[in-house]
Amino acid sequence: RQRLERPQQPRGLRDAGLSQRKEGQRGLLQACVRLKGGAHPGEGRVEVLKASTWGTVCDRKWDLHAASVVCRELGFGSAREALSGARMGQGMGAIHLSEVRCSGQELSLWKCPHKNITAEDCSHSQDAGVRCNLPYTGAETRIRLSGGRSQHEGRVEVQIGGPGPLRWGLICGDDWGTL
The missing domain is CATH 3.10.250.10 (SRCR-like domain)
Structure with a gap:
């Protein structure tokens, strides 16, 4: 990864x-x-x-x-x-x-x-x-949550790559917190 x-x-x-x-x-x-x-x-x-x-x-x-x-x-x-x-x-x-x-x-x-x-x-x-007005970004296909107990929690992953095969990568959690 x-x-x-x-x-x-x-x-x-x-x-x-x-x-x-x-x-x-x-x-x-x-x-x-x-x-x-x-x-x-x-x-x-x-x-x-x-x-x-x-x-x-x-x-x-x-x-x-x-x-x-x-x-x-x-x-x-x-x-x-x-x-x-x-x-x-x-x-x-x-x-x-x-x-x-x-x-x-x-x-x-x-x-x-x-x-x-x-x-x-x-x-x-x-x-x-x-x-x-929100422009369509297609972000829902490039960002996902995985490994959680429900669809509303989990590890944030982003799709990277191109040209060529796309891969899922992790986001570093340093300095993340709640709003």
């Missing part, structure tokens, strides 16, 4: 589907935007990283253009829905952005004109969220 190494990333950034940027000359990857609270991949409350602190986005002027920028930044398709009124649950702590106005072509939500806000300007009952 071939052992696959999981790419190194800073601890605490274990959420799936994070966009990443290089930080400084050390080349560390750091997440800029993430989705939290969604029941399915590609949906959730939008949270952004500012000054090493995660915070939410206020839903004032939140629209499909801004939601699509978030979805594409995270590697999904365009947005199916721009959600307001904390429909993906209320966040905690900071609220970093309000009145985000994207054209829809920006590469990052931070590139869109926005207002930096204070706690008096918005509340978590106004947290913005998204539902993204």
Whole structure:
């Protein structure tokens, strides 16, 4: 069996589907935007990283253009829905952005004109969220669980190879944990 190494990333950034940027000359990857609270991949409350602190986005002027920028930044398709009124649950702590106005072509939500806000300007009952269109990846044929007591548990294996015969390999479990 071939052992696959999981790419190194800073601890605490274990959420799936994070966009990443290089930080400084050390080349560390750091997440800029993430989705939290969604029941399915590609949906959730939008949270952004500012000054090493995660915070939410206020839903004032939140629209499909801004939601699509978030979805594409995270590697999904365009947005199916721009959600307001904390429909993906209320966040905690900071609220970093309000009145985000994207054209829809920006590469990052931070590139869109926005207002930096204070706690008096918005509340978590106004947290913005998204539902993204998910592109077909065929991942269900390249990832499997094996050796578990049911179909919902086991060792994670990925299909590797090509051109030529495909083989199943293991993922290194170092630094894995629960979310």
